[in-house]
Amino acid sequence: MTSIFLPQVLAYRRAMLKARSSGNALADRRFAYAMEYKAGGDPASAAELVTQALHEAPDWAAGWLALGDLNEMLGRRDEAIDTYRQALRLDPADEAGAGARLARLGEMPPDGAMTPAHIAALFDEYAPRFERSLVADLSYRGPALLRMALDGIGRSKPFERALDLGCGTGLVGEAFRTLCQDIVGVDLSGAMLAKARAKQVYRQLEQAEIADFLFRQAADSADLILSADVFIYLGDLETIFRQAARVLVRGGLFVFTVQSHSGPAAFILNHDLRYAHSREGLAGWAAAAGLHLRHLDHASPRTDRGVPVPGLVAVLER
């Protein structure tokens, strides 16, 4: 269990928790029985009971999502698609993640399938366990990879103003505090930001979406932009790269990790609902934004089921 990527598991649990409070006592009871059947290895009976629960509470988005997951488990692809679509109709902000599941099934474009509401909810749930599960159980080393990549290009002068995109609980801030006079962090999850705030390494922390945050930064206002293990939640990075180039001073550096794939597409949405990017895709976005590749090499940021996930670490220079 510990080597499974936890945000997805926790999102499912969160959906279950929300689903348990449908507002209808009979539906709740049926759903609770359904989960017992599911835990006991009988997804068909669980699906039947969730269907009955949805007769009582038809506007219950999390119930439809749970039914979609059960349909997928049962190999009922078409039913799964219908139930995810129903969840999305009932909850257009898509906190539960029906869009990502539809994209995984090829029923929605992959880009934008992970909504900000979904990511915020995922990490609000994950925050209390994040460092223990990611660092200890999944051998996470995203911040260390950023440091090594930067050290590798021989930069010794301290940075004046760094931005940490998707700062989470502040592990990157901790790793870079001695190199930077001033670090500003941004993240969608309030619970992750609260953990980062407690570390007292950031001058400022903002709860915002990365692209929105970058649009609001003045041109030539940062000399370092960092992002560790965040682009697994973003498909097309063209806007981020262009905005990073605008915000960086000349000579400023953009250092990040991605999960990688070797196919022809610039990015894909993996089965585990994380995006993977190709070298060619990153190089293309960098060139289009006027950023020079200083370093782009294989580096695995963490393990999955005990196996290192394929990844890349990049240093781009404006």
Ligand SMILES: C[S@@+](CC[C@H](N)C(=O)[O-])C[C@H]1O[C@@H](n2cnc3c(N)ncnc32)[C@H](O)[C@@H]1O
């Ligand atoms: C796997 S964690 C990594 C956190 C941190 N960078 C680290 O290395 O420990 C990914 C973080 O990115 C944030 N995130 C993902 N997509 C985001 C977006 N579009 N805008 C802002 N934050 C985002 C999540 O809320 C989460 O805290």
